[in-house]
Amino acid sequence: MTAATNSAKNAPLLDVRGLSRRFAAVDALRDVNFSVEAGEVHALIGPNGAGKTTFIHHVSGALQADSGSIHFAGHDVTKLSMHRRVGAGMARSYQITNVFLGLSALDNVALAVQGRPDAGSSFRFWRPVRTEHALFDAAAGYLEQVGLRDKQQSIAGNLSHGEQRALELAMALATQPKMLLLDEPMAGTGPEESARMVELIEHLARHVTILLVEHDMDAVFRLADRISVLVNGQLICTGTPDAVKNDAGVRRAYLGDHL
Amino acid sequence: MAFYRPARWQKPFAFTVLCALLALPGLMEIFDQSYYIGFATRVLIFALAASSLNLVLGFGGMVSLGHAAFFGIGAYVAAICQQGGIVEGLLAFPLAMGVAGLFALLVGALSLRTRGVYFIMITLAFAQMVYYLFISARAWGGDDGLPLSERMQFAGLSLTDDKVLFYVALGLLTAIMLLLGRLADARFGRTIQAIRENETRMEALGYPVFRYRLVCFALGGAIAGLAGALLANLTGLASPALLQWTQSGTLLVMVIIGGVGYLYGGVVGALVLLLLEEFLLGFFAHWHIVLGLLLIGIVLFAPKGVAALFDKHRSQP
Numbered sequence: 001m002t003a004a005t006n007s008a009k010n011a012p013l014l015d016v017r018g019l020s021r022r023f024a025a026v027d028a029l030r031d032v033n034f035s036v037e038a039g040e041v042h043a044l045i046g047p048n049g050a051g052k053t054t055f056i057h058h059v060s061g062a063l064q065a066d067s068g069s070i071h072f073a074g075h076d077v078t079k080l081s082m083h084r085r086v087g088a089g090m091a092r093s094y095q096i097t098n099v100f101l102g103l104s105a106l107d108n109v110a111l112a113v114q115g116r117p118d119a120g121s122s123f124r125f126w127r128p129v130r131t132e133h134a135l136f137d138a139a140a141g142y143l144e145q146v147g148l149r150d151k152q153q154s155i156a157g158n159l160s161h162g163e164q165r166a167l168e169l170a171m172a173l174a175t176q177p178k179m180l181l182l183d184e185p186m187a188g189t190g191p192e193e194s195a196r197m198v199e200l201i202e203h204l205a206r207h208v209t210i211l212l213v214e215h216d217m218d219a220v221f222r223l224a225d226r227i228s229v230l231v232n233g234q235l236i237c238t239g240t241p242d243a244v245k246n247d248a249g250v251r252r253a254y255l256g257d258h259l
Numbered sequence: 260m261a262f263y264r265p266a267r268w269q270k271p272f273a274f275t276v277l278c279a280l281l282a283l284p285g286l287m288e289i290f291d292q293s294y295y296i297g298f299a300t301r302v303l304i305f306a307l308a309a310s311s312l313n314l315v316l317g318f319g320g321m322v323s324l325g326h327a328a329f330f331g332i333g334a335y336v337a338a339i340c341q342q343g344g345i346v347e348g349l350l351a352f353p354l355a356m357g358v359a360g361l362f363a364l365l366v367g368a369l370s371l372r373t374r375g376v377y378f379i380m381i382t383l384a385f386a387q388m389v390y391y392l393f394i395s396a397r398a399w400g401g402d403d404g405l406p407l408s409e410r411m412q413f414a415g416l417s418l419t420d421d422k423v424l425f426y427v428a429l430g431l432l433t434a435i436m437l438l439l440g441r442l443a444d445a446r447f448g449r450t451i452q453a454i455r456e457n458e459t460r461m462e463a464l465g466y467p468v469f470r471y472r473l474v475c476f477a478l479g480g481a482i483a484g485l486a487g488a489l490l491a492n493l494t495g496l497a498s499p500a501l502l503q504w505t506q507s508g509t510l511l512v513m514v515i516i517g518g519v520g521y522l523y524g525g526v527v528g529a530l531v532l533l534l535l536e537e538f539l540l541g542f543f544a545h546w547h548i549v550l551g552l553l554l555i556g557i558v559l560f561a562p563k564g565v566a567a568l569f570d571k572h573r574s575q576p
Contacts, residue, residue: 060463086465098460100453102261111453114446115464122466123474124446125438132446175465 011074013038013179013209019058019068028054030233032068036179041201041210043220046230047253052213053095055230056183059211060092061085073178087117089178093171095187095213097164101157105148105167108156109139112174142170146200162193166200179209186216198222221245229253260520262452263318263443266570269522273436280429284422296421297493302533303428304489307435309513309525311482316511317520318443319475320455324379324507325366325386329359329480331502333487335393338405338497348413348427348488355488356481362389363480367473383504390502404498411492418492428489432526435482440522451475452520512550516557518564527566 012035019032028051036042046052057063059070061082069078077085099108113119113135129135143152146166151159156167165185172180185201186194198219201210205223214220220227221241228238231253237244244250284296312326336355345351370381399405410418418424442448450471454461462468491497500506509532517528535553539546561568 062459062463082462083465083467086463092463094460094463098457098463100262100456100460102456107262111449112464114449115461115466117465122446122450122471125442126445128441128444129446129449130444171464 011071012036013073014059014211015071016059017069017071019055019065019070021054021058021063021065027233029058029065032230032233032235034228034235034238036209036211037226038178038209040225041205041212041223043212043214043224043227044230045214045217045220045227050230051233052230053183054233056092056181056211056213060090060181086115086175086177089176090181091172091175091177091179092181093165093168093183093185095183097161097168099156099164099167099171101155103156104153105143105156105159105163105170106136106139106152108167109142109170109174110135112171113138113142116175118176139170139174142174143167145173145204146170147196160193162189162196165189165193165197169200169204173204173208177208179211180204182210182212182214184214185212186214186219194219260452260455262456263448263520263522265440265444265522269440273523277429277433281426284425293421296425298533298537300421300425300428300493301490302530303425303432304486304493305510305513305529305533306526307428307432307489308483308486309510309517309529310432310436310439311479311486311525312510313514313517313519313521313525314439314482315476315479316514317518317524318448318455319451319472319479321371321472321476322379323382323476323479324504324511325382325384326479326483326510327502327504327506328366328386328389329363329483330487330490330506330510331393331497331499332359332362332389333484334491334497334501335399335405335487336484337411337488337491338407339399341407341409341411341491342405346411347415348411348418348492351411352413352431352485352488355484357484359484359487360477360481363483364473364477366480367476371469371472371476383507386502386504386507390499390504393499393502400497402499404496404500406496407491410495424489424492428493431485431489435485436522436526443522447471447474512554514564516554516564518566521564521566521570524564524566528564531565 014036016032016034019029021029032055044052058065061080069076072088072090075088077088114122140152143149146169148163148166148170151163156164159167185197189197194216201223212223224241226238227241227244229236229244229250236253237247237250283299287293287295308330315321315323333355336358337351340351340354366382366385370378373381393399394402412418413427416423418427450466454468454471458468487501513528513532514525516531517526518524535550536546539549
């Protein structure tokens with residue numbers, strides 16, 4: 001063990017320093033300092049338009065910041081493209097369900113497994129994919145984890161909204177992430193589906209670090225180890241759920257009408 | 260658009276068609292219609308060119324309006340080879356594929372950074388650059404194009420015999436279609452089709468999207484180059500008209516008529532369009548009017564193309 005890996009071990013898994021981004025005249029993100037410790041569920045909350053999704057886009061690499069740095073698992077990923085960050089162990093799910101509707105659930109997840117560096121190159125031109133049993137066996141395992149075992153052969157477009165959200169999670173898991181970025185996993189789900197999703201995330205949190213963006217406060221306070229509050233592109237508070245609940249600034253800016 | 264999955268009837272059907280085609284030159288000779296051997300060869304060559312565009316457009320989702328550049332470059336490479344004394348197709352055809360493929364790699368590397376209408380425009384611009392380059396190149400015949408003083412050989416057999424050229428074109432088309440069919444169902448095909456459906460999602464799954472697109476684009480360019488080399492042999496001329504954007508348009512129309520993203524879309528489209536041209540031109544100089552009506556009809560009644568009509572199982576999104 002070298003000193004470098006030791007310090008990397010103690011450093012947060014995700015470390016965002018001084019992140020700023022302007023869109024025309026709008027300061028979408030202002031000097032955001034944010035970290036996610038390995039093993040925690042860290043929720044990011046804030047009113048609509050606060051910049052949560054913009055922030056997630058910067059962390060995942062869909063957008064590049066004007067200034068600031070992003071370190072992930074001890075590496076500087078500030079300049080890396082999205083697919084390289086995925087390779088480094090960052091997976092995301094989308095606010096709007098984003099699966100391949102024409103493929104079966106199993107095919108969707110197999111595609112995610114296929115994209116993994118350890119699954120080998122996808123520059124294979126001859127062997128039919130469906131004979132690559134390793135991909136599909138692995139994919140079946142992830143579907144089982146999210147409770148879609150019986151839906152393997154269902155076309156994704158025919159799944160219910162909640163099932164599609166779970167499928168989306170299975171695809172993110174299949175990339176074997178160190179950290180999952182979940183962008184409003186509860187969006188558009190009914191109360192029953194929500195409850196199932198909370199259970200599912202609780203279960204996943206035992207194996208993987210989670211950065212959760214969510215509007216459903218019940219879910220957030222149940223799942224999160226720490227909560228950060230983003231208002232107008234600025235982080236105004238980070239702390240345990242209790243600390244955040246009792247923070248005067250947060251109450252003023254946001255929670256007042258929710259709690 | 261649905262992902263490609265080989266239908267059960269596809270293999271026996273393709274095999275039957277192949278057998279019929281093998282017998283075709285013999286039959287035409289018996290009925291004293293040898294002229295149509297040349298026509299059939301033309302169909303095979305355009306089937307190859309349209310299929311190469313279908314790989315890029317139908318499977319890769321890249322609407323290229325510059326595909327004729329690779330087609331024409333293939334023809335010119337063949338003509339230049341022939342004039343330079345390289346008359347063996349086993350040498351010249353791979354060379355045509357290589358040059359067209361490399362040029363596609365270059366065009367792709369620059370244009371695949373753009374999307375949508377910008378991509379269409381930049382591929383068109385590259386193709387027009389090539390067109391004007393060849394038109395102004397005296398050494399390569401300028402406006403008149405570059406003639407082949409005689410057809411090449413393939414594995415020692417002279418292509419001067421129409422039947423030999425037909426069989427060589429048939430063999431190469433069969434080989435390429437076999438490759439495309441395997442490819443579409445393999446990891447690579449899955450990957451490029453998924454990128455066509457949802458590029459961002461694939462990026463978020465860790466796929467280097469640009470790289471897969473580029474390889475798909477270059478492969479399509481190389482196959483178009485092969486078709487061009489064959490066509491130069493058939494017509495005895497590498498013409499700048501082959502490089503023109505209207506040629507790209509013709510290939511696009513073939514793919515749309517046949518069925519975008521269907522394995523045999525390009526083949527069916529080339530057959531339908533060339534048959535129409537051949538027979539309507541006999542009656543009617545303005546056959547393009549009929550073509551226009553046909554296109555409207557297809558868009559209205561068979562928006563997925565003729566090939567889609569044979570495949571009832573694939574109506575999923």
